[in-house]
Amino acid sequence: MPTLPQLDIKNNCNHSPHVLILGAGASYAAFPEGDRNGIKLPLMNNLVEVIGLEGLIAKYDLKYEGENFEATYDALVHSGNYDELVSEIDHAVEQYFQQMELPDEATIYDYLVLSLRSKDIIATFNWDPFLAKAFQRNMNVIGYEQMPQLAFLHGNVSIGVCNDCKSKGWRYNSCDKCQKQFGPSKLLYPVSKKDYSSDLFLESEWKNLQHHIQYAYFITVFGYSAPVTDAEAKKLMLDVWAENGTRDLAQIDLIDVKEREEVKENWKDFIVRKNYAIRDDFFDTYLAIHPRRSCDAFAMATLQQRPWKDNHFPKGVSLKDLQNWVMALVEEEKSGKLSGNPCD
Incomplete structure (x- = not known):
């Protein structure tokens, strides 16, 4: 009941x-x-492009072909071979979001x-x-x-x-x-x-x-x-x-x-x-x-x-x-x- x-x-x-x-x-x-200053809010399907992670991924001789960020990040973590890249991505994502502001x-x-x-x-x-x-x-x-x-x-x-x-x-x-x-x-x-x-x-x-x-x-x-x-x-x-x-x-x-x-x-x-x-x-x-x-x-x-x-x-x-x-x-x-x- x-x-x-x-x-x-x-x-x-x-x-x-x-x-x-x-x-x-x-x-x-x-x-x-975007936010107060026009900084775009990324979603999982465009986060790599909006934040600009393509160059970072390419630095490790990997090719990004437009995959959803969730799939890309999950694959990197579970491979066990890209701890340094994962750490750099974490830092870049955090720095990007920290700069966002509300309008008045x-x-x-x-x-x-x-x-x-x-x-x-x-x-x-x-x-x-x-x-x-x-x-x-x-x-x-x-x-x-x-x-x-x-x-x-x-x-x-x-x-x-x-x-x-x-x-x-x-x-x-x-x-x-x-x-x-x-x-x-x-x-x-x-x-x-x-x-x-x-x-x-x-x-x-x-x-x-x-x-x-x-x-x-x-x-x-x-x-x-x-x-x-x-x-x-x-x-x-x-x-x-x-x-x-x-x-x-x-x-x-x-x-x-x-x-x-x-x-x-x-x-x-x-x-x-x-x-x-x-x-x-x-x-x-x-x-x-x-x-x-x-x-x-x-x-x-x-x-x-x-x-x-x-x-x-x-x-x-x-x-x-x-x-x-x-x-x-x-x-x-x-x-x-x-x-x-x-x-x-």
Whole structure:
């Protein structure tokens, strides 16, 4: 028998988490023309060309013929003969992503970090700094306690770690406990069999995501197709999703530009009956229609038969205006009771 979500009818609050999972497609959707300075965001099918790794590969008397970077990198690692080349590729990739910057205007990443509350989590497979930087600049206005949790499943160029104190923070800050500067978080590269348990930081990030999936009432997947090289990641998520007593009542939103049947096929093991929606635009999803209220509004509509009016994110506004709009929701959250009324 399905388990009801953590819905407090008296205060209209659903304390079950919303889980947002991001892949490279989310960053590409946010910055199709590149970052603030026009630096292009590479995807696995063009990473070698965009970053310019052809010359590096040729230096080792190898020929690159347009293969997907995942296949190329996996073959190099498993051959056991190109450790130095692999190390040079790792460094080049990290240096490329470290230089990327957010523009001053509001981006999809600003909308994403403002769409969820502290009970929720955003988990990303991306190395790029956009999620971390959007979180930081909005946290300074909204407040850290009002922001969602973050998990960096493959490491991140903006996140540092202190292995001694088992803490993480912004890459170039110092550990609050020992005052030593953070070291870089481990970037997990695309090999066919990934080890998420050998690195303490990555293991901790995965455990946090798994905990949220186990109790999630809503899951949104944005631009992540669960590729073959992420078979272990898919299993880690699916195992705890199977233990989620609320999943028969929960909803999954899939944001992807691929054909609907292909997207559905990728996530068929997670879908329960018809409790899913496939969109090609973030602004058509529940997160954008009911920001910071997705789990609450969904429960009121489906379990209480008292749907709330839509409260769409404002589009085409400045970052400051977007933050001001969100602050009305934040102030209501602090009262402990949600009205379900849309913002003015």
